[in-house]
Amino acid sequence: DNMTITKETAQFSTYTLKKVCSGVELSTEEVNGIVGKAIVVKEDAFFNSDKTKKYIYVSDDSEGKTIASNGSTVVTVTYREAETYSYSVKSSTDVVLAEGSNFEGEIFNYSYPKYLTDANGKVTHKIDGLTTFSASVVLSENIDIQVPYTEYIGEAYYVEVEDKVSGT
Numbered sequence: 001d002n003m004t005i006t007k008e009t010a011q012f013s014t015y016t017l018k019k020v021c022s023g024v025e026l027s028t029e030e031v032n033g034i035v036g037k038a039i040v041v042k043e044d045a046f047f048n049s050d051k052t053k054k055y056i057y058v059s060d061d062s063e064g065k066t067i068a069s070n071g072s073t074v075v076t077v078t079y080r081e082a083e084t085y086s087y088s089v090k091s092s093t094d095v096v097l098a099e100g101s102n103f104e105g106e107i108f109n110y111s112y113p114k115y116l117t118d119a120n121g122k123v124t125h126k127i128d129g130l131t132t133f134s135a136s137v138v139l140s141e142n143i144d145i146q147v148p149y150t151e152y153i154g155e156a157y158y159v160e161v162e163d164k165v166s167g168t
Helices: 158-166
Strands: 012-021 024-034 054-060 074-081 084-091 096-103 107-111 115-117 123-126 134-138 143-147
Touching (some): 084 107, 134 143
Parallel strands (some): 084 143
Antiparallel strands (some): 012 024, 054 074, 107 134
């Protein structure tokens, strides 16, 4: 009969998220949260503003920390600089199909032609048995990919070979 209903309102405050790499502060931001709640850091890699460096999460000191009502909580997140890896895609005849570099953990998508041609468009080499002419690799080291081509015997030009394959 005598019931009291009370409404509790969550109290919000901010905490400081400090990102560091090799002892150098990269950035500081104020994050809003509920007072007394445990802080959970999202483990994401990020780029600097001009995308010339990538930083990869290493650790943080959030364990056991909660958001203080006075905004005094500071969480330090440690990152390391990502490695830069080179990649190359060449045919088995040493024709460079793609090359470059990118940061560790980035996806390198590449494609390659079914036929290699000379400067006049005459088919010199082909790929046997493949139906997909593209692939992806997550960069975790320097990579050299070789696409297997066999010599094409015949007097055909690219346009003629494609017409035969497509049935026209």
